[in-house]
Amino acid sequence: MREITFAQALDEAVAEEMRRDERVITVGTDFTGNPQKEFGEKRVRFTPISESVLTGMGLGAAACGYRPIVNWRMVTFCFVAMDQIVNQASKIRYMFGGQADFPVTYRCTTGGGMGLAAQHSQSPYSMWMHVAGLKIILPSSPSDAKGLLKSAIRDNNPVVSFECSRLNAVTGAVPDSDHVVPLGVAEVKRSGKDVTVVGLAFYVQEALAVADALAKENICVEVIDPRTLVPLDVETIRASVRKTGRLVIVDEAPPMCSAASEIAAMVVEDAATFKALKAAPQRVCAAPVPVPYSPTLEQAALPDRAAIVAAIRRVLQ
């Protein structure tokens, strides 16, 4: 298997799917590499800065037989397009009684940790999770990035691909063949018996690092990556918690109504899983503030390994 970066893996996913199916087209204000060279100016389109029309345009073209990939770039920028996401994309299939499919993929980057301040450091996936009707992927490794994005492009529904910026340069092995990771399947990234840590995106890597460190103290951490936020693989997470009896969730979004809240809620509302819980589930999230610019404050605002360790120790008490 080749070692490639997260960013390369995503590019490969798009290129392979464009080769595989000529109905796949892509629009955005910028692209890595020069996809127009291979795929032409019709299928790869540079656009004005008009995220709202691009978002609806992707949906409209999807309704007419194409499989558009709309690149919002930073998640931040697509808030101007929120109507087309919330009022159109998520509802259109159901409210029209299933008359048509809408195979559109929306891509954007997420996350802080790079000194980009409030507007350019957001991780608001839970806002999309709340809106019934979208599928959502959030990969944490090059291999998952490629496999999930390929599944997203092949899916017949609007899928939002959240791509964590801090992972861009991370390298990892990616299978050579047509590598597809199904939507809705979590992965146990490391198996353990003492505590379940559910990490998201960058924090999967951080949780694994913490697990390594705690192994030296004979604390056996199970690390789970949901990989897909919608549909969420509830059963894999619950099964892990039933085994370990302890749950820590790590994410860089602020806690309130976050993916971490959802994971906590769906774990505890299952009677058997609740019964198996030996300690109060803990969320390790960002401080409830817009991400500040200064490195000292940004570090204080975002979760770090120490915070993960502290939460694990709390649930082990």
Added chain:
Amino acid sequence: MREITFAQALDEAVAEEMRRDERVITVGTDFTGNPQKEFGEKRVRFTPISESVLTGMGLGAAACGYRPIVNWRMVTFCFVAMDQIVNQASKIRYMFGGQADFPVTYRCTTGGGMGLAAQHSQSPYSMWMHVAGLKIILPSSPSDAKGLLKSAIRDNNPVVSFECSRLNAVTGAVPDSDHVVPLGVAEVKRSGKDVTVVGLAFYVQEALAVADALAKENICVEVIDPRTLVPLDVETIRASVRKTGRLVIVDEAPPMCSAASEIAAMVVEDAATFKALKAAPQRVCAAPVPVPYSPTLEQAALPDRAAIVAAIRRVLQ
């Protein structure tokens, strides 16, 4: 005390605050009654259908000494203005280091149950809760509606007022004097010892009705109305759960990453409260679909008293 409707209570709040402080102005595409008559065309402005510019305009005018009330009408319509809410209103104070205050109030209606179908039946408050930097009110009675909206208008921060449409015609006693309900204070609407039911908006009334019915079976339900979603009065809810050991949360938004998820998560992550829990907390939410039009489907999609009762029985088992 007078008995007035929920809708009247909200109108009174605006009118009284406009009388009290001439910096209060209001913009929207429509108003109930004829506020221009009393307050003039300068302070009460009919607008083009441009929610995005109205939202930012409210913020900009707030930065310059006014206290605008921007009426989005249905929450649905403000998704076109989401950039100004998420990227500007919620972040502007913090990211500018607290240089200025932004006393702007955004009003909108929420909720289903009236045959208005997917786009016009939304209750997406959790999307705003997730974004750090906004305050949020969600009243369930005429008295709270008036008192909370007055507090919102007097608050020096962007406050979003979610106003449940199904409550519009509900009447209730409202104190005559300058009636203000502080932000961030939940209310125990009915005291009980067996189970804590946290209801939101319309479902506070429904929870109270269920509590009445179950009282006949000697099931003693405590009903809590958070009233303000941000800041959320965590302690009142936790204290109730520590007393009853059981928690049911009722809301008409879909469950995923909802206010109900947040309430479940923040209850269970407190060690003492977790310890006091005798059963798995239950969420009673809408089905994870856009609200359908047909009455049979809409009823199936939204929570009802039977679902609340069933959840209460589950936690009492």
Added chain:
Amino acid sequence: MNIDHITLLHKMMLIREFDELALKLRGSGKIYGTVHPYVGQEAVAVGICANLTNADRVTSTHRGHGHCIAKGADVKRMMAELFGRVDGYCKGKGGSMHIADFAVGMLGANGIVGGGLPLATGAALAAQLDGKGNIAVCFFGDGAVAEGEFHEALNISAVWRLPIVFVCENNHYAANNAVAIQHFTADLAVHASAYGIPGVAVDGNDVLAVRETSRGAIERARRGEGPTLLECKTYRWYFHAMRATPPPETRPADEIAAWKARDPIAKLITELISRRELTESEVGTMLREVRTQLDEAVAFAEASPFPDPKDVLVDMYG
């Protein structure tokens, strides 16, 4: 007799009678939710759709019944949708504001002012990529012109020379707000010039004029010469929308009377009679036929069952 003209008249009558009936049925509680009557504006949808095939796509608005019927949707299934029944176009999930019929190229009504503009632009992109000379038409009101999506859609369509016709139905009001509250000018075709596309205004109460003028714009789009902004000046006869009861009228009585005197249906009838393409008695027959058709639609809707609550999760994903 000119079959095309008779078809225009028939469609306009069908729209009018459909919406008159829908208002009554809303009043009696058979229809739920909100009804936005299209009465008075029939010439716009009918005149434009006369130039379209099923392979051409349209997007519509909250006031969508007219566009549906003009594009060829079946009034039976429309009525069943308004009744919230399983045989409705959306199986009862959509209702008045969300009727779509993809089979005839009707990509849906839309409850969001301006919300259909991006979707139509996407349909136009698909048509351009298909390269078969099909086009997209986007209907929207004068109110929608104040929304940013209007501007974004025109801009990108102009830059990409998309095969699309933007049809602004300027009925001079957005809900209760007259056009002067919304815009500097009542002539909304002026917006075209900044995008370097033709901006054309037409009497939206004259179906033959609408058909003729829009044909130019549509042919232009089919030839790959890009978008047109077509403003149809018209007026709605009734209130903006009705739920349980009709809301009070807030517009000047003389203004309403003047526009009613310019009834697009009466105008076409007069024209066709004067051309001897039609007789009074044929008009009567046609109206009876339309009413019978609508009675059947109501019977169809009544006979259709309500959706099974168990199906609430069906149709979410494809």
Added chain:
Amino acid sequence: MNIDHITLLHKMMLIREFDELALKLRGSGKIYGTVHPYVGQEAVAVGICANLTNADRVTSTHRGHGHCIAKGADVKRMMAELFGRVDGYCKGKGGSMHIADFAVGMLGANGIVGGGLPLATGAALAAQLDGKGNIAVCFFGDGAVAEGEFHEALNISAVWRLPIVFVCENNHYAANNAVAIQHFTADLAVHASAYGIPGVAVDGNDVLAVRETSRGAIERARRGEGPTLLECKTYRWYFHAMRATPPPETRPADEIAAWKARDPIAKLITELISRRELTESEVGTMLREVRTQLDEAVAFAEASPFPDPKDVLVDMYG
């Protein structure tokens, strides 16, 4: 010597040297995040702000350093902000893309393309309500013209005759996309006509022309006659933005050379020397003074502490 002219030159120099320095400091890691250099466009901010007082408000963009300095912000506190220190304008919370100085009427840079337009419109509404003849100015790029918020802001400002000047800094690129990718025409002042407001284009590299032309628009706004769209044609000398390292240049070399030959600062110097308002040696002195001032700003920034992590929750609510 004409004090006003010298002030213009001084501000332009200060902006240029500030941004040249900021790029270096970004390269050396003293500054974090992204720096969007304003170099080449100095005449726009300086020419326009020369007509404003602290009671007039401006909103800015991601490329905001020039607007800050022109509006009267202190380079010391700006530099401290770029360094992420507590004495920065935002106490280190904002950084380059979010500098604001409410005391001088600078309502903030903005990381969202088009995001400042609604805010400025609100400031204009406040000014109109105040009735004291103050105004708002909104700076934005050619890229922002494609966003819906541009259109919404112009429309409502026109309908309400708000005292605002919309300043489009047309530097012919949005990131790497030339204006032809974004718009039908490179002449963006054309958008004014649909709103019934004046649309004026000016050489954005000629500070005296900018000052003169914008004065007209500003006085018009002060008199209560409503908004103007002012397009300033200019060019940025460098890449769109720099993080750790400068990105490659993608624009044609001859285009860059042609615009550099029209350096707004050199142009003003030549003009003032030819008018005998300035000598070469005075220019040298001024440049040295500017550099000293910036050295002091860096020293000030270096001396200022990083924010205490414990203060992460401070400033959230008022």
